[in-house]
Ligand code: SF4
Ligand code: SF4
């Protein structure tokens with residue numbers, strides 16, 4: 697069964713950014729939070745809560761994949777997409793097309809940062825704000 701990242705426990709978030717550090721470190725071998733596929737932001741104001749922005753694992757038509765002129769984004773079973781970086785021409789159309797603005801760009805490698813739904817961020821969150829959900833393997 698496929699698993700997808702869910703960010704529905706954000707009421708408990710204290711803004712420690714562990715999820716971003718883990719994602720950057722494990723997936724990009726980089727300790728800058730700018731390489732993370734998940735971004736934590738304040739919802740505004742001094743007492744604002746934190747919100748998470750990450751791929752919501754679209755099924756059916758994926759706007760990011762549809763917009764890619766080279767077919768570099770393949771549907772991932774269960775939702776979301778898998779990047780074939782050999783096919784990517786760094787046009788950034790996927791970043792513009794993502795329906796939740798969750799495709800960030802690695803300026804150094806010149807490739808999009810695509811969530812793999814690996815669950816590392818959820819595993820390391822000390823407050824269990826993030827979790828993985830089992831879904832069917834359907835494309
Ligand atoms: S940046 Fe790469 S993956 Fe994104 S749309 Fe362009 S070619 Fe496709
Ligand atoms: S990157 Fe954006 S458009 Fe693509 S599957 Fe994830 S949420 Fe959907």
Ligand code: SF4
Pocket residue numbers: 701718719720723732733734750810811812813814815816817818
């Ligand atoms: S599920 Fe994996 S790739 Fe996606 S944001 Fe979390 S650590 Fe990054």
